Amino acid sequence: MRFVSHALLAALIGASGAVEVSAQDTPQTSNFASVGFDVAVGDHEAFQTSILDLAKDCAPIRLDEDDFVCLREKANGGQIWIGLRKTGGAYEFITANPGYKGKSAFPVRVQGVEFDPSWEPFEYRLAVRFSDLDIPLLIELAAPREAARFRDIAEPVELTLDVTAFTFNPEIFEDEEAFLAAQKKLGEDIAYAPDFFIPSGLLGDQPRSRATFGGEILEAERVETEDGASHWRTLVRVQGGGTVNVVFDDIWPELEPKPGQLISGAFWLSAQVPGAQAD
16 A cells, blocks of 8 residues: 555555554554544544544634645644645645654754645655765655745755654664664674664665664653643654654553663654744
């Protein structure tokens, strides 16, 4: 099953209209749950009903003449951005993406904006480079209106993003020795450094807002939202010295991250631009 959108979460609506979740998901979860939203993802109808219920009484933010976005936020920093198209007197649900406001400080050099015209004006990706290694990376913009700031830039823009990495089932290691031992056990020919970073597209795959990386956990806490949902929030130092919020559902009891441990996995990336206004 292919995804209808590069950004539609890693666990959302596929071209067939069914809902796709990670093969590792037992029980079922989604990137929404990673930031404290218990959105139904059992099937397309349940998902759409759940999202539209969140959009009730929301003040739409205009993107253009017919397109709007609805933002739902929680005190924990979790967000859902719901794309709506006005047809006649009614709003049609187009897309939904999670976002998160955390403590990340991720210095980048913005090269421009990339997007699929069929998903404009709801979904945009920042093309950036970071670290002394000048690593290329695509990161989803949480707030679609921010894309206008970077669409026609004449030269790279340096700024610090608040980047969140969403994952379903990360690996956590007590220390560097345990991290290296795990690689030896797998019989890998090449040993990765604890802060390895492999952006999507580097190995010949289609570039997307994804990366596989590792880093040191600086902060870790299980967060409970005002309506009783809960998830893990960690702050992780990655390649280049920047930090990334890493969030995931707390349904796996064996995953209890602690400061000083190492974490690695495959992640979908979303960015907040500090100082951006939603409306």
